[in-house]
Amino acid sequence: MKLWYIYIMTNKHQGVIYVGVTDNLIERVKAHKLKVYPNSFTAKYNCDKLIYFEEWDNGLEATIREKQLKKWKRDWKVKLIEDMNPTWMDISLNWNFDFSKVRSKK
Template sequence: MSLWYIYIMSNKFNGTIYIGVTNNLEERVKEHKLKIYPDSFTAKYNCNLLVYFEEFSNAEEAIVREKRLKKWKRDWKIKLIEDMNPDWIDISDNWNIDFNRLRDER
């Protein structure tokens, strides 16, 4: 059984918000941080902080949740983030991944 995730990336506290869905959160966050897709929204707005995520047991549930969140008012999204992560810290900092080293290898 693979897990699915909805996640929110941002560029700073109370900044630009990007909502996505994936079945490999660590790899997807790496792609955002390394700007693998340089023309993407997250690359353009430097959304490289993982500030929120939820876990799901199947893709359908995760996709429904992602679509629902994207329709929310900004204030609701901010409250959702701040209920879990009031300081908007980068949750992926705890993953012990050296993104600078990975950037150099590209």
């Protein structure tokens, strides 16, 4: 079964918030950290810290949830983040990324 992820990236505690959706969270976070897309929002604002994510079984439902979160007020997003991760710690800090390979976008 394929899983989908809604995720939130930031540049620092209480900093810029970016909401995204992906079917491969590890590779997507790695791409943000490496600034694979240098003209993207996350590259421009240095959003390279994963601070929140949700797992979904259905890609369509995940995309609907992503769009919902993007429309939320900042205060609501901050509450969502802090309920799971009160210190805005980079959840991916201890992941063992292989930075020599980046999955190409289909």
